[in-house]
Amino acid sequence: MAEHLRFEALAGQRILVVGGSSGIGFAVAEGAAQHGASVTITGRDPAKAAAAAAALGRDAAAVTFEMTDEPAVAAFFAANPPFDHVVVTAAQLHGGRVRDLPIELARATFESKFWGPYLIARHARITERGSIVLTSGAGARRPRAGRAPVAASSAATEVLTRVLASELAPVRVNCISPGLVDTPMLRAVRDPASAAPQQPVARVGDPAEIAFQFLACMLNPYMTGSVIDIDGGMALV
Numbered sequence: 001m002a003e004h005l006r007f008e009a010l011a012g013q014r015i016l017v018v019g020g021s022s023g024i025g026f027a028v029a030e031g032a033a034q035h036g037a038s039v040t041i042t043g044r045d046p047a048k049a050a051a052a053a054a055a056l057g058r059d060a061a062a063v064t065f066e067m068t069d070e071p072a073v074a075a076f077f078a079a080n081p082p083f084d085h086v087v088v089t090a091a092q093l094h095g096g097r098v099r100d101l102p103i104e105l106a107r108a109t110f111e112s113k114f115w116g117p118y119l120i121a122r123h124a125r126i127t128e129r130g131s132i133v134l135t136s137g138a139g140a141r142r143p144r145a146g147r148a149p150v151a152a153s154s155a156a157t158e159v160l161t162r163v164l165a166s167e168l169a170p171v172r173v174n175c176i177s178p179g180l181v182d183t184p185m186l187r188a189v190r191d192p193a194s195a196a197p198q199q200p201v202a203r204v205g206d207p208a209e210i211a212f213q214f215l216a217c218m219l220n221p222y223m224t225g226s227v228i229d230i231d232g233g234m235a236l237v
């Protein structure tokens, strides 16, 4: 395998993980840091972000800003040198049936899941050979009752990925679509002791299994505009 297609090629790369203080984003940051990348993670809670950065080691930095706040996003990127790779996993979602979910919460889901990544892509400064990796979710192809804003904002993020891949070239833009993954977000809505999901890989995923594919998106120079399902086959059932 060519040297640039190995995870070791991440050594010395500057990687920003928006949402890296928890869950899948933390696993992405951890995987990149283990291969020698210089990682900056973000969240909104300063203590949580600082603790996550400390767990990643001394080459990791923590920053806090609200990713739906355009002046804050613009100021962050203006104050920092370009990153090699920018990952967005951050989101705060609200589920509920269209007739039950207050419209403010439906709009807040889109604000976070779609407009947050949009603003990051709008302002991020990225090196020519670098990339953006966004995050959608299995709901985009497997919409279920009670998931309208979550599924629709995930689908919108996938379309945004493809548009950005054209607009930002040579910077590459890809998207990972996870299924059920054992993170604080999932544990807030699903008891870890509940029955195994009925899908070809009949279990909840580990964040590291999703992070593996984020790292591959960063490294593969021929990959752009791709949306990758990492969901244990959830989209098939």
Ligand SMILES: NC(=O)c1ccc[n+]([C@@H]2O[C@H](COP(=O)([O-])OP(=O)(O)OC[C@H]3O[C@@H](n4cnc5c(N)ncnc54)[C@H](OP(=O)(O)O)[C@@H]3O)[C@@H](O)[C@H]2O)c1
Residues within 6 Å of the ligand: 018, 019, 020, 021, 022, 023, 024, 025, 042, 043, 044, 045, 046, 048, 049, 065, 066, 067, 068, 089, 090, 091, 092, 093, 112, 116, 135, 136, 137, 138, 177, 178, 179, 180, 181, 182, 183, 184, 185, 186
């Ligand atoms: N876990 C799953 O089963 C699953 C399934 C399908 C898709 N996904 C998608 O995968 C992504 C990661 O999910 P996760 O489970 O890893 O979530 P998580 O553990 O809740 O982590 C979310 C991260 O985003 C940050 N964040 C949230 N809203 C933010 C905002 N407005 N501005 C800045 N930072 C913000 C949080 O930091 P603070 O708490 O400090 O704000 C935290 O670092 C999400 O896009 C989610 O929709 C997850």
